[in-house]
Amino acid sequence: MAEFRVNEYLSLRLEDEETVICVSRARFMQCAFLLLNINVDEVSTFDEIESIDEAAEKLDASMEDPVDAYKFKIPPEVEFWGHCSNLQVWYEYDYDTRILHSNIAFPLLRRLTEAGDPLAKDVFKKEIVKRYKNGTDKTREFLIIEGFLRHLTMDERLHLILNNDDFTTLIELSEEIPPFEEEGVLIDSPIIEFLSSCIDTENIKIENGQITKLKLWNLKLQEFPRSILKFKSLRILNLRNNKLKEIPQDIDKLKNLKEL
Structure with missing residues (x-):
């Protein structure tokens, strides 16, 4: 079983040809689809695309329904190391949620916060505010529906949405x-x-x-x-x-x- 450790709190494992994200060594979620593989030197070179959410919309692909998104199948080991690379970059860029799809970034950041990750605890609310202000409509909808605005104080929430x-x-x-x-x-x-x-x-x-x-x-x-x-x-x-x-x-x- 291949395993990659990003930091004390975040790691990945390859189990039965599926990539699994772990928080504090405990299984958290399974990665369903590798949309983009990100190199450290390319994070800021997406031209007008500001986030993976925007890239997903422009490519008309989603993390949940990857059917026909690509004509080729990525070997599980290659996909695993792609996910490892993405999460390593995400950590090195202070858990910038633009680097991952929102339906992975925010649940994972919340779980890392709950696990006591000091960096996650420092940026969690800041990322919610930043992405609500500057994210796509789908990102804002996701943050509302999944209850992430409830992590803000009432005053923070009202100032954000009004x-x-x-x-x-x-x-x-x-x-x-x-x-x-x-x-x-x-x-x-x-x-x-x-x-x-x-x-x-x-x-x-x-x-x-x-x-x-x-x-x-x-x-x-x-x-x-x-x-x-x-x-x-x-x-x-x-x-x-x-x-x-x-x-x-x-x-x-x-x-x-x-x-x-």
Whole structure:
């Protein structure tokens, strides 16, 4: 059985002609597909391609479904050493997640962090922020769906996904909403935490850093929160099952509002 040690925490093994990544000597994941073999001297020479995620999209290939991506089959031993080379480069470049496909880089970086790797612990949150800001749409979607944004503090997460104006307005909105009950439980923790938990659910939608949908059901609101009028890109506003007496006449300030 061939084995390659990248560092104290990260190693690879060739088992039954399959490459296996190990963290702290324990099996972590099996490498399904060698998309690109990276040489140290070539990391910054992809022209306009900024990451392996972009390369995968441009090549119309994926790590999960490599059928017909290449017309030839790479021998298991050659592929193993290709993976070893890639992970060695990844480590030498401080676990830069642009160097690996996101569906390997982030789960592996999280596991290394949990295992106590000091470098991984130092860069993990930085890589989440960097790739959410500068990655592809698929990379951002992956980070959201797989729960990586939950590793950020609430303040870090809100600053990352909202522009400054909507971030400030969301804080103002939280100050206008009094404590309320949800399924019989009094929500008396900071309302901003509740609103933050609603982001990217059916209650709050964000596009290009701006809130486009706001659903505030069953909050026992008696007055219309004036801060809502500052969400310039708001298209859908739902305030059902509250105790509002009226909607302000200047609701027309929401120029993009399509549904109320």
